[in-house]
Amino acid sequence: xxxAQHTKEPATTTITDQDLEEVINQSTSPDQTGPxxxxxxxxxxxxxxxxxxxxxxxxxxxxxxRLRVVTPHPVTPDGLxxxxxxxxxxxxxxxxxxxxxxxxxxxxxxxxxPNLGTEALKxxxxxxxxxxxxxxxxxxxxxxxxxxxxxxxSKGLEMVITLGTGFGSALFMDGKLAPHxxxxxxxxxxxxxxxxxxxxxxxx
Numbered sequence: 001x002x003x004a005q006h007t008k009e010p011a012t013t014t015i016t017d018q019d020l021e022e023v024i025n026q027s028t029s030p031d032q033t034g035p036x037x038x039x040x041x042x043x044x045x046x047x048x049x050x051x052x053x054x055x056x057x058x059x060x061x062x063x064x065x066r067l068r069v070v071t072p073h074p075v076t077p078d079g080l081x082x083x084x085x086x087x088x089x090x091x092x093x094x095x096x097x098x099x100x101x102x103x104x105x106x107x108x109x110x111x112x113x114p115n116l117g118t119e120a121l122k123x124x125x126x127x128x129x130x131x132x133x134x135x136x137x138x139x140x141x142x143x144x145x146x147x148x149x150x151x152x153x154s155k156g157l158e159m160v161i162t163l164g165t166g167f168g169s170a171l172f173m174d175g176k177l178a179p180h181x182x183x184x185x186x187x188x189x190x191x192x193x194x195x196x197x198x199x200x201x202x203x204x
Contacts, residue, residue, distance in 0.1 A: 039095030042136070044084060045143060046101050047071060048115030048165030053088050060150055064091060075116045077124040085133055097136050100143030101126065102166060104180055108140045112182070114195065115166045142180050144168030149177075167195045 038058050045052040054066040067090065072083050103118070104111040108127025112118050131138040147170070148160035154175030162168035171178040184195040 040093060042088060042091060042094035042097045042134075044088070044097065044099045045146075046080070046084070046099060046116075047143070048102055051083055051087050053084075053091060055091055055094050067091065071116070074120065075113075076120055077126075077129070080116075080121070081126070081129050081133060084130065095136065097130060097134060097138040098146065099126065099130065099138065099140040100146035101140055102143050102164075102168070104182060105140050105142055108138070114184070142168070142170070144170040145177055145180060148172060 040063065041056045041058065043054055043056050049071055050068050051071055052066055052068045054062055055064045057063055067087055069083065069087050072079050101110065101113075102115050103113040103121075105126075109123060109125045110121045111123075113121040127138045127140040130140075143164075144160060144162045147162055147168075148158075151160050152158045152172050152175065154172070156174065158172045160170040160172070162170075167184040169181065169183040171181065184193065186193055188194045188197050190197070
């Protein structure tokens, strides 16, 4: 008599071939070498547990204290934008807005949001919504990609790993951002992905 063993597959988010192609096209476009314009930049980090913001100089120097509030759950598009707007009320005098988001982002639109809820946010144009509310140019990219721009030396092949609510990664070649691979959700071990093994919940 034989018995079949069933193992639970790690949770994954389906990305279509068209999604992947457009992510690759965006990630390898000439403007993916980081901000170059002069001015004060409002930097926003959207995380699974917290929203953070501060104003930076064009050289990356912090010009204000970092502000933080708890990420609202359950997350909705309007609720997320409202929470960000409330967070940054004390911060004034910025020229541009950069936003790091924990998931795949294409042209400012959310494709996946594993730690916030892909179903509620997929397809939401976060960049356009914030730009309408703030009246300033807004750019939204993956949060690990955004942090990577501040950490790399722009020499050769560099990988940036971030550990927060989830596991993040970014890959650069000579300072240019490579396609976002979502390594966090690749199978790792014990029938779980990297995020499930070394994300915040696993570490606690």
